[in-house]
Amino acid sequence: MSNMPVVWEWDVGGSFCVLTGIQNVADEYQLSKGVQRAQGFPRDAAFQMDPRHAKYVALADSIGNLNRAIVVSRELKEFVEARQPPDVEYLPVSIFNHKKKLASAEYFVINPFRVVDCIDKEKSSYRWNNIDPEKMSSCSRMVLKPETLDERLLMFRPRHVEYHVMVHPELARALEGAGFSGLRFTPIDEFET
Numbered sequence: 001m002s003n004m005p006v007v008w009e010w011d012v013g014g015s016f017c018v019l020t021g022i023q024n025v026a027d028e029y030q031l032s033k034g035v036q037r038a039q040g041f042p043r044d045a046a047f048q049m050d051p052r053h054a055k056y057v058a059l060a061d062s063i064g065n066l067n068r069a070i071v072v073s074r075e076l077k078e079f080v081e082a083r084q085p086p087d088v089e090y091l092p093v094s095i096f097n098h099k100k101k102l103a104s105a106e107y108f109v110i111n112p113f114r115v116v117d118c119i120d121k122e123k124s125s126y127r128w129n130n131i132d133p134e135k136m137s138s139c140s141r142m143v144l145k146p147e148t149l150d151e152r153l154l155m156f157r158p159r160h161v162e163y164h165v166m167v168h169p170e171l172a173r174a175l176e177g178a179g180f181s182g183l184r185f186t187p188i189d190e191f192e193t
Contacts (some may be wrong), residue, residue: 004144005156005166006185017056019047019065022093022109031069031091032163034093034115036088046094047071047107054098060182070110070175071095075164076180077108083171085154086177087114099118102143109140112155118148119158126160136160161193 012018021029024044030037047065049057061076072080077090091109096102119126125141139161154168167175172185 003169004146005188006169006172007173007191008062008070008155008165008167009186010062011060011182012056012064013056013058013060013182013183015056016060017058017063017095017097018050018053019063019071019095020050021066021068022047027139028067029031031067031109031111033191034113034157034162036089036113037162042092043092044094045063045091045109046096048096048100049096049103057103059095059104059107061180062183064182070112070165072108072110073104073180074106074108075182076175077110079175079178079180080110080171082156083154083174084151085112085171088112088155091114110155110165114153115158115159115162116148116150116153116156116166117159118144118156118166119160120145134160136193139191142188142191142193144188152185158181164193 023046024042061073063071089111093107094105095107120143123143126136126139129135129137154171158168
């Protein structure tokens with residue numbers, strides 16, 4: 001792993017559940033845009049296991065979902081929180097299983113809300129979104145501008161593709177070394193969206 005940030009992604013393995021979109025949260029799209037949500041976040045915020053993947057029921061430490069939010073176990077949240085990443089908030093959520101019974105009330109959305117204009121548009125290969133001219137609809141080669149990266153930012157969102165979360169490589173190595181399940185980190189030079 002180089003000193004460049006990596007992208008937080010999910011690894012469903014052979015049995016980990018996948019979640020639908022978050023429920024009971026107004027303007028839920030903000031969870032993938034870099035918008036602060038801690039103030040007034042609903043206590044009944046919850047995810048449902050995706051019925052399209054009914055045979056997958058195990059809870060990983062990091063769980064994929066339709067919102068592309070970073071949904072994590074209490075242990076993983078506390079591991080990240082202990083490193084005091086700036087501009088990150090932790091939003092409590094519950095997870096319900098395929099039978100609509102509570103599977104866990106011990107999960108959180110890690111919401112990094114710093115958006116950094118870090119993509120080198122001249123060196124990257126991408127297409128703009130036809131509907132939103134500020135968003136990239138795809139990016140087959142992402143190159144970052146090193147001068148825009150702050151070493152103190154352990155997690156952030158890149159402008160134009162805010163639904164992805166970039167992670168400092170040292171934090172990624174620590175998370176991998178701690179053995180948390182359901183997560184993987186993709187180097188920028190291998191990443192496509």
